[in-house]
Amino acid sequence: METLRIGMFAWESLHSIKVGGIAAHVTELAETLASMGHEVQVFTRKGCYRDYDEINGVHYQRVDHDSSGDIVHQMNSMCDSMYDRFKSFKNHYGDFDILHGHDWHPVNVLCRIKKKYESPFVLTYHSTEWGRNGNYPGNWRGSDEISHREWKGGYEASQVIATQEQFKKEIQNLYKVPDYKISLVPNGIYPGKMEKDVDPDEVKTRHGIDPSSPVVLFTGRMSYQKGPDMLVDAIPHVLDNERDTNFVFIGEGDMRTHCERMAYDMGIKDSCHFLGYAPTDVLTDWMNTAEMACVPSRNEPFGIVVLEAWDACRPVVATDAINLIDNFSNGILSYRHSGSVAWGINYALDGLNGPYTKQMGINGNKLAKTKYNWNNIAKHTLDTYRRAMEI
Structure with missing residues (x-):
């Protein structure tokens, strides 16, 4: 099996700033890919952590960013910091085989890297601005800029991942991602993660x-x-x-x-x-x-x-x-x-x-x-990476 160097981009993980469900997904997928022999570099926010750690075989490249202003401003700053960190890593250690972004937050840095280095990337949608806000036609309460980045990520990505069929249809209805470009890869869980002997x-x-x-x-x-x-x-x-x-x-x-x-x-x-x-x-x-x-x-x-x-x-x-x-x-x-x-x-x-x-x-x-153990999920994710690398 070919060993890949994978650059993963996410605004959260279990070993940096943790916000919601993306944190566990990114961390557990990265650890499973690392256990299969792949090199995984996770670019994420620093918070109160160190700039770099290797944890369970995964390399965490953490960046500072401006935490003032609204979420879009914060993600602009995060993407700038991620780009600088990525460029420094690439200059010292060489190229990545594939990049993988999670949700809209890192879309700007992924598109910037693609334009500069012609690096293919995969984007996993974990939600949409429409879905998060419970919106229906004529009842828009979300951010146009966030929706634009969700569309832009799907347009620029070589492959897109949706977690289930109904969500795939939502993404396609909103952002017109063609069928050939989108893969169904569900979320996963470590067996025994929640099981506990309690009274x-x-x-x-x-x-x-x-x-x-x-x-x-x-x-x-x-x-x-x-x-x-x-x-x-x-x-x-x-x-x-x-x-x-x-x-x-x-x-x-x-x-x-x-x-x-x-x-x-x-x-x-x-x-x-x-x-x-x-x-x-x-x-x-x-x-x-x-x-x-x-x-x-x-x-x-x-x-x-x-x-x-x-x-x-x-x-x-x-x-x-x-x-x-x-x-x-x-x-x-x-x-x-x-x-x-x-x-x-x-x-x-x-x-x-x-x-x-x-x-x-x-x-x-x-x-x-x-069906939902991480080994299965990681294998499907690797199939998606290979399709993206062939384009």
Whole structure:
């Protein structure tokens, strides 16, 4: 197998500034590629870290940038710093075989490198500005500049990666990326990443929840795209069915205060626990304590939380924005409104006294270990790299 030198560009990783799901994707994909014998240099932001580290076989080239102004200004500065770092590396150590950018943030530096050195690059879309803002025709609330960079990245890239079929269609509808140029490569997870031996009774008691009460877990960004308000709106319909159910929300975002106010106004605040940002150990405690996870997304490029729940053998109730679930086999699919979400949760709660709710989590765990393990994902990514290098 040919050994590749891969330059990966991302605004976050687990070993630099961490913002969201891109961090785990970049880090775990890079580590898997390195374990296969490839050289991976990750260009990312410095934060409070050192300029350079080698961690788990991956080289991290971290850069400073101007953190003032809006996100577009910050990414302009980051791209300038990444370009200088890339040019210095290239002058000292030679060429890269392929470059790989993640989302819109590094598009400017990738296009600049392509123009100067004729270097092919692959771009993975992790979301779109349209999807993040829940927009529909005539209801645009996002950034035109960010959308332009998403289009520009798809236009300039030799190959584009989408994480699932529905998201591929979204990208093509928005940015007209031709079919021959786009590959489907799903997200992945390390087997056992979320699995943890915990005492569920102790975790619940610590947060004032009766150990016998079932818990529904939401984890992710508290944003319109992810639908936490839809879950809050569903809660009274669940409490009518199972009055002692509790709902734990882990994550920050612009909708957290709104959701807390909704819970207060609806008289259900005692059943809701908004924990905000939580470190990994707290997240894994709850993922292994909750009876199920709920993913009420309005728009979802992939849904890594589904894999995380399956890794802990937890069933998932999700909207049909998620394309990973085989309905009634490894989870429950609902429509994208609160009444349907409530129906799905009630169906799973009703099955807690029998085998079928638990079996959905077990079935999901098997799928996560086979189809969505990082070795499979890395092999598909390498196939995409080779197609890009042939152009």
